[in-house]
Amino acid sequence: MLEDIIKERRKKIENLIKNGVRPFPSKAKRTISIAEALKNFNKLSRSKKQIFIAGRILGLRDQGNLIFIDIKDESGKLQGVIRKDSLINFKLFKQTLDVGDFISVGGNLFKTKSGEKSIEAKSVEIIAKSLRPLPTHWYGLKDVEERFRKRYLDVILNPEIKEKFFKRSEIIAYLRQKLNEEGFLEVETPMLQPIPGGAKARPFITHHNALDTDFYLRIAPELYLKRLLVAGFEKIFEIGRNFRNEGIDRDHNPEFTMLELYWAYQDWEGLMKFVEKLLKKFLASRWGKITFSEALKKYAKTDVKKLAAEKLDEIFKKEVRPKIIKPTFITHFPKSISPLAKSCPDNPELTERFQLIVDGTEIVNGFSELNDPIEQRKRMEEQEKLYRAGDPEASRLDEDFLEALEYGMPPAAGLGIGIDRLAALITKSHNIKEVIIFPTLKPK
Numbered sequence: 001m002l003e004d005i006i007k008e009r010r011k012k013i014e015n016l017i018k019n020g021v022r023p024f025p026s027k028a029k030r031t032i033s034i035a036e037a038l039k040n041f042n043k044l045s046r047s048k049k050q051i052f053i054a055g056r057i058l059g060l061r062d063q064g065n066l067i068f069i070d071i072k073d074e075s076g077k078l079q080g081v082i083r084k085d086s087l088i089n090f091k092l093f094k095q096t097l098d099v100g101d102f103i104s105v106g107g108n109l110f111k112t113k114s115g116e117k118s119i120e121a122k123s124v125e126i127i128a129k130s131l132r133p134l135p136t137h138w139y140g141l142k143d144v145e146e147r148f149r150k151r152y153l154d155v156i157l158n159p160e161i162k163e164k165f166f167k168r169s170e171i172i173a174y175l176r177q178k179l180n181e182e183g184f185l186e187v188e189t190p191m192l193q194p195i196p197g198g199a200k201a202r203p204f205i206t207h208h209n210a211l212d213t214d215f216y217l218r219i220a221p222e223l224y225l226k227r228l229l230v231a232g233f234e235k236i237f238e239i240g241r242n243f244r245n246e247g248i249d250r251d252h253n254p255e256f257t258m259l260e261l262y263w264a265y266q267d268w269e270g271l272m273k274f275v276e277k278l279l280k281k282f283l284a285s286r287w288g289k290i291t292f293s294e295a296l297k298k299y300a301k302t303d304v305k306k307l308a309a310e311k312l313d314e315i316f317k318k319e320v321r322p323k324i325i326k327p328t329f330i331t332h333f334p335k336s337i338s339p340l341a342k343s344c345p346d347n348p349e350l351t352e353r354f355q356l357i358v359d360g361t362e363i364v365n366g367f368s369e370l371n372d373p374i375e376q377r378k379r380m381e382e383q384e385k386l387y388r389a390g391d392p393e394a395s396r397l398d399e400d401f402l403e404a405l406e407y408g409m410p411p412a413a414g415l416g417i418g419i420d421r422l423a424a425l426i427t428k429s430h431n432i433k434e435v436i437i438f439p440t441l442k443p444k
Contacts, residue, residue, distance in 0.1 A: 002132070009131050012096040016126065019092055023129040029104045030054040035075030037109060041117055045109040053078060053119060054104040054127060056156070058134075060097060067094060071105060071119075079118040080105050086122060093124050100130030148439050161434075168423040168435050171282070172239060175259060175417070178278055184235040184261065189224035191217060191241065195398045198222030198340070201244040202392040204254075217243035222340065222414070223401045225262050226369065230409045234264040239419070250431045251361055254440045257419040264410045268342075268352040268368040271413040272329055275356060275364055279327075282426050283358060288328040292316070292350075295330055299323045309336035322360040330355045333367075339379045339395050341367035363422055366415030373405040 016023045031052045037044065044051060058077070059070030065084040070077055084090045097103070106123040135153060147154040155162045176186065194213070196203035198220030207214050221238050228236055239259045246252055263271065276287060293304040296312075300319040307315065312334055324330075333353040335343055341351035353367035370376050380402065386394035423435040433439040 005133055006131050009098060009129070012098070013129055016092070016096055016129070019089070021089075021092070021126065023126055025125070025127055028054045028102075028127040029106065029125065033075040034071070034073050034078045037078060037119070038076060038117060041109055045111070048108055050106055050108060050122065051119070052104055052106040055102065057097065057099050057101050057103060058156075060099050062094065067097070069097070069103075071103065079112075079116055080107075080121055081112070081118050082121045082124060086120065087124060089124075093126075096126070096129075098130060098133070100132070100134050101126055102128035102130075145441065148433055149441055149444075151438055164423070164427045164429065164435055165437055167427050168419075171423055171426060172257075172419060174281070175278070176239065179237050179261070182235070184237045184263075185233060187225070187228060187233070187236050187238055188240065189218075189221040189228075189238060191243075193218050193224075195396050195400075197396055197398050197401065199242075199244075200337075200339075200393045200395060202246060204243050204245050219244050220258070220416070221260050222416075223398060225260055225414070226409060226412075227401065227404045229262055229264055229369075229412050230404045230407055234410075235262075237261040248440060250433075251421060253420065253432055253436055256432070256436070259417040259419055260414065261417075262369070262412055262414040264412045266413040267411065268354060268366060268413050271366050271415055272354055275366065275415065279356075279364075279422075282422070283327045285326055288326060290328060290330060291332045292330055292334065293332070295320050295324070304334065309334070313337045321357055321362065324357040325359055327356060327358045330357055335379075338367065339383055340370055340376075342370045342372075343375075358425055361421050361425065362418065363425065364415055364417050366413065369409070369412045369414050371405065371409040371411060373402055376405055377402055 013023050029052045034053055034055065037051060037053060053071060053073065055071040055073035057069050058072050059068075061068040067082040069080040069082065071080050082090065082093065087093070104125040104127050105119055105121050107119045107121045109117065109119055112118055134156060147158075155165075179186070192206070192208070192215040194215060196216040196219050198218075199222070201219040203216040203219050205214055205216055220242055221240065225236060225238060237259060239257065241255050242258050243255050244252075245254065248254065263274075290298070296302050296304050296316065300315055302315060302319075304312065331354045332344065332350045333341065333355075335341075335349050335351050338351040338353045341353040344350045344352055351367060353365075355362050355366075356364035370379070380395065380397040383395040384397040387396060420432040420436055424430075424432045427435060429435055
């Protein structure tokens with residue numbers, strides 16, 4: 001029983017303390033990572049130089065006067081060999097070591113008779129004693145939610161999961177580096193907003209006690225980034241969290257990471273070329289392009305002119321998007337579902353808006369930004385009517401933003417890239433929960 005194991009390990013802690021060993025010291029002795037030790041193994045083993053490694057015990061084999069342990073740090077895994085005649089307090093560690101403990105081992109590198117690279121322990125120090133045993137089985141559909149709920153165990157037991165998060169970090173660093181090279185300035189805008197805006201979504205609401213005012217967790221940073229275009233910034237971006245009070249599925253989590261970018265004196269066509277340049281490292285196959293109405297006709301056998309505005313988005317998401325696999329730009333979205341995009345000069349009912357769809361998932365949404373304050377007011381008023389009629393996802397009328405727009409905003413193009421979806425695509429994950437280190441789950 002788990003309670004018995006915890007009770008037994010508590011006794012081991014008491015035993016360590018009684019023998020003058022601190023089971024949770026402040027400092028751990030480590031002179032080299034396991035990866036570095038393995039990389040320089042031949043040189044270090046020949047020199048007989050003593051090194052210190054530290055990590056978690058993931059395997060323990062007691063063979064009487066000899067104990068084999070598998071030690072793992074973030075960089076790799078190495079076998080430790082503890083001999084009775086090489087360690088003064090061998091008996092104490094034989095009685096108290098468990099799989100899951102963090103230890104520091106000092107000694108020399110050598111190869112066992114079977115040829116396994118190892119460290120022969122001259123000193124062992126417990127640096128964090130574990131009370132709970134690591135689970136022995138952590139696979140299968142029945143454990144999926146438990147994996148997400150206890151991500152720390154998931155990462156310990158499934159090394160490929162940790163690699164996904166390293167890859168996610170590399171993706172974000174790459175995008176940030178490329179945007180910096182292109183002259184974009186990274187900025188930060190409020191997450192607490194008095195009016196939610198910048199997307200069609202239901203917001204989370206909270207209350208600020210000192211101001212006695214309700215605020216919303218941002219659904220998008222868009223309207224604040226556009227205020228910065230008014231201020232004179234020309235190439236700006238933000239990477240941060242957005243929050244939308246919506247359902248949870250393979251493509252959606254209530255809090256998610258977005259990259260939003262705005263580029264003054266640029267339009268949607270220039271932005272599409274830039275997106276392809278930015279993401280070609282990850283999406284190497286040939287890219288396609290099709291209009292919204294053509295896609296609706298091809299994949300849903302539906303004429304866009306025969307659908308009410310509220311049905312367009314729903315049919316596109318359910319019947320069109322899942323059928324698009326290779327990287328494809330969908331262009332010319334209807335104005336009725338694009339309240340912040342500029343209308344096409346030859347057809348005011350269509351907008352200069354595009355989405356990049358890959359493997360049935362929207363990765364990028366971009367458009368020529370609407371900078372006509374009169375037209376923007378009309379569209380916001382229409383959205384406000386929908387909101388007051390009971391649509392919780394309708395955009396709100398933001399007087400402060402409209403006032404900023406009235407001072408003049410240059411022609412500009414903007415986009416949003418879903419970082420979670422992009423990371424899921426690149427790591428070949430079938431659910432964004434796999435690349436969100438702590439996804440939102442219903443409390444037990």
